Amino acid sequence: MATILVxxxxxxxxxxxxxxxxxxxxxxxxxxxxxHARDYRxxxxxxxxxxxxxxxxxxxxxxxxxxxxxxxxxxxxxxxSGHATIDTAVEATKIGALNFLEKPIALQKxxxxxxxxxxxxxxAAPVAGAVAVKAPVPANATTVAAAVALPVLAADAxxxxxxxxxxxxxxxxxxxxxxxxxxxxxxxEYHLARENGSMTRVAEKTGLERTHxxxxxxxxxxxxxxxxxx
Numbered sequence: 001m002a003t004i005l006v007x008x009x010x011x012x013x014x015x016x017x018x019x020x021x022x023x024x025x026x027x028x029x030x031x032x033x034x035x036h037a038r039d040y041r042x043x044x045x046x047x048x049x050x051x052x053x054x055x056x057x058x059x060x061x062x063x064x065x066x067x068x069x070x071x072x073x074x075x076x077x078x079x080x081s082g083h084a085t086i087d088t089a090v091e092a093t094k095i096g097a098l099n100f101l102e103k104p105i106a107l108q109k110x111x112x113x114x115x116x117x118x119x120x121x122x123x124a125a126p127v128a129g130a131v132a133v134k135a136p137v138p139a140n141a142t143t144v145a146a147a148v149a150l151p152v153l154a155a156d157a158x159x160x161x162x163x164x165x166x167x168x169x170x171x172x173x174x175x176x177x178x179x180x181x182x183x184x185x186x187x188x189e190y191h192l193a194r195e196n197g198s199m200t201r202v203a204e205k206t207g208l209e210r211t212h213x214x215x216x217x218x219x220x221x222x223x224x225x226x227x228x229x230x
Contacts, residue, residue, distance in 0.1 A: 002047035002118050003027045007037040007063075008080065009055045013103070017050060020110065020210075023200045034058035041067065045075050048117045051097075053081035053088060061088065064095050076117035080105065107200070107210070185220045192222070 004026050006017045011032070018028045029046065031037040034057050040046075053060040060079055067073040079092045082103030089100040098120060099113045172179070188206070195201040203210045 001025050001027055002121075003029065003044075004114070005029045005031060005037065005040060005046040005049045007031045007034070007049065007055075007060070008052040009033055010052075013052070013080075017105075017110075020107070020200055021114070023198050024111070024114075025198075026114075034060070034063045037063060038066070041072055045072075047075060047121055048114060049075055049077045050101075050114075051077050051079055053079055053092070054083060061092050061095065064092060064097060068096050076121045078113050078117055107203070111200070111204075181220060184216075185222060188217055188220065188222055 004021055006014055006021075006028060007030075008014050008017070009032055014030045014032065018030060021028045029040060031040055033055050037049075037051070051060040051064065058066075060081075064073070064077060064079075067077075073096050076098040077096065078099045078101060079089065079097045080101045080103060081088070092100060098117050101109060101113055174182075188202070191202045191205055195205065199210055199213060203213045206213065208216065
C-alpha cells in the first residue's frame with residue numbers, strides 16, 4: 001500500500017481521486033491548495049503526488065520548483081490540469097514532474113500513471129552510495145512461493161465455483177428478463193469476489209464506467225458490503 005497525496009483546489013476532484021485510489025488499496029491524503037501541500041511535505045514524504053497546476057494561491061509548477069530547490073522533490077509527481085498548454089506540461093516535466101494528466105482524467109490513464117509513478121519511486125528508493133546485499137535464496141523457495149500463491153488460487157477457485165453454481169441454478173422456466181437478471185447478478189458477484197470488492201478493477205474487467213456499475217449492482221440487488229475487502 002502506498003501513500004498518495006492529492007493536491008487540487010476542487011473538492012469534487014479530490015473526492016473522486018481519493019475514492020478511486022482508496023479502492024485500489026492506497027492511503028490517500030488530500031490538500032486543497034499549495035500551502036497545505038507544503039505543510040504536509042514538511043511533515044513527511046508521500047510515495048506519490050498528484051498535483052494540480054492551476055490553484056488559487058500558488059500554481060503547481062511553482063510549487064514543483066520550490067520542492068526541487070529545497071531538495072524536497074524526492075517523490076514522483078504527476079501533474080494534472082484541464083487548461084494547461086503543451087509548453088506548461090513540457091516545463092513541468094523539465095523541472096521534475098514524472099507525467100502529465102489532462103482533465104477530465106480517464107480511469108485507465110490515471111491507474112497506469114500511478115502504477116508507473118510508484119514503480120519509478122520504488123526503483124529510486126535505495127540511498128545513493130548504499131551497497132545492495134542480495135539475500136540468500138532459501139532452499140525451499142519454490143515451496144514458499146507456492147504457499148503464498150495458494151490463498152490467491154483458492155480465492156479464485158471459490159469465486160469461480162460459486163459463480164458456476166449460481167449460473168447452473170438459473171431456471172429456464174422463468175421469464176427471460178428474470179433469467180437475465182439472475183445471470184448478471186451471478187456474473188457481477190463472481191467479479192466482485194475475485195477482485196476482493198474493488199469497484200475500480202471490476203469496472204475495468206467488465207468494461208463499465210464506475211457510475212454505471214454502481215447503478216447496475218443496485219438495480220440487481222447485489223450486496224456490496226459482503227464483497228468489500230478489509
